[in-house]
Structures are given as C-alpha cells and as structure tokens.
Amino acid sequence: xxxxxxxxxxxxxxxxxxxxxxxxxxxxxxxxxxxxxxxxxxxxxxxxxxxxxxxxxxxxxxxxxxxxxxxxxxxxxxxxxxxxxxxxxxxxxxxxxxxxxxxxxxxxxxxxxxxxxxxxxxxxxxxxxxxxxxxxxxxxxxxxxxxxxxxxxxxxxxxxxxxxxxxxxxxxxxxxxxxxxxxxxx
Numbered sequence: 001x002x003x004x005x006x007x008x009x010x011x012x013x014x015x016x017x018x019x020x021x022x023x024x025x026x027x028x029x030x031x032x033x034x035x036x037x038x039x040x041x042x043x044x045x046x047x048x049x050x051x052x053x054x055x056x057x058x059x060x061x062x063x064x065x066x067x068x069x070x071x072x073x074x075x076x077x078x079x080x081x082x083x084x085x086x087x088x089x090x091x092x093x094x095x096x097x098x099x100x101x102x103x104x105x106x107x108x109x110x111x112x113x114x115x116x117x118x119x120x121x122x123x124x125x126x127x128x129x130x131x132x133x134x135x136x137x138x139x140x141x142x143x144x145x146x147x148x149x150x151x152x153x154x155x156x157x158x159x160x161x162x163x164x165x166x167x168x169x170x171x172x173x174x175x176x177x178x179x180x181x182x183x184x185x186x
Contacts (some may be wrong), residue, residue, distance in 0.1 A: 022053045026039045033046075073167075075163035076098050079132075079170050080099055080102035081103075082161045083103035089106075090105040091129050093109075093110050095140055110141065113141065123156075123179070127175075128170065131172060132168065132169075132170055133147040133171065147171070150169065
C-alpha cells in the first residue's frame with residue numbers, strides 16, 4: 001500500500017484489522033489481569049483499555065467523516081440528472097468517468113491534449129456530444145484553461161450545464177461548427 005498515494009478509503013480494511021488487534025489486546029489484558037488479580041480488577045482493566053481505544057476514535061471519527069463528505073463531488077448529481085433528462089445517447093468526454101456513469105451514458109477518456117485545436121480533432125474523431133470541465137480537468141489539463149471560463153470564443157462548444165459554484169461545467173459539442181470539412185474526414 002505504500003507505493004500508492006494516500007487515500008483514507010484505501011486503508012479501510014487495515015483499520016478493521018487494527019480494530020480486531022485492539023479487541024484481542026483488551027481481551028488478553030483482561031484475561032491476564034483476571035488470572036493475576038481477580039475478576040473485579042480484570043473488568044476495570046478491560047473497561048479502561050476499551051475507553052483508551054474508543055475515546056480518540058469517538059472524537060476523530062465525526063470530524064473525519066465531515067471532512068470526507070465535504071470533499072465529495074456533489075455537483076455531479078444535478079449534472080447527471082440534467083444529462084439523463086436531455087439526451088439518451090450522449091458520449092461524454094471527461095478525465096474521470098463519474099458523470100457519465102451516474103447519467104448512464106458512454107464515457108470517453110479525455111486524452112492529454114495540448115491545445116483546443118487538438119481537442120477539436122478528438123471531439124470529431126470520437127463523435128463526442130458533451131465535454132466535462134471539473135477540478136480534475138483543471139489540474140490535469142491546464143492547456144484547456146479556456147474551458148474553465150465558459151469557453152468564450154470557442155464556437156463549437158455551448159455551455160449546457162454549470163454547477164452553482166462553477167466547479168463543474170458541462171459543454172455540448174456543436175458538431176456542425178467543428179467537424180465539417182476537417183481533414184480527418186469526420
């Protein structure tokens with residue numbers, strides 16, 4: 001696991017193992033104390049160890065769950081609903097498949113394009129109907145920064161849906177304005 005980047009969700013199974021080991025330690029300590037000191041002190045040791053293990057978890061867990069929920073891309077849900085309602089055969093070009101999956105539409109991986117011109121070629125070759133601009137695209141495809149501002153001056157893309165905070169922009173491709181007469185024949 002050390003060879004991957006850190007994501008808390010990757011280590012959930014390790015946390016289950018740690019919880020099991022902590023439970024074994026509490027039971028073993030109580031058993032040892034019962035043999036040495038008696039059952040009353042064994043219960044006190046078991047309760048003390050259980051509280052020692054649970055107290056930090058009871059404090060940190062609500063905070064971590066809140067952080068986790070705040071990082072989720074909730075803007076995808078209204079965009080997926082819009083996409084489902086507006087078309088039945090969309091081909092969605094995006095860095096990640098989340099929106100296409102949620103909408104039940106086909107996902108096309110956004111390749112590492114160097115310019116809007118190369119993007120236009122990809123759109124025509126793949127017969128893409130929609131393009132997603134989100135946080136991942138913003139960081140991974142800086143050459144397409146014009147899409148982050150509503151694509152002014154890009155006549156072959158129309159802003160179809162935007163999240164209220166503009167973290168997610170969904171463009172509709174105008175194939176007649178982009179693909180007619182291109183050298184690739186599409």
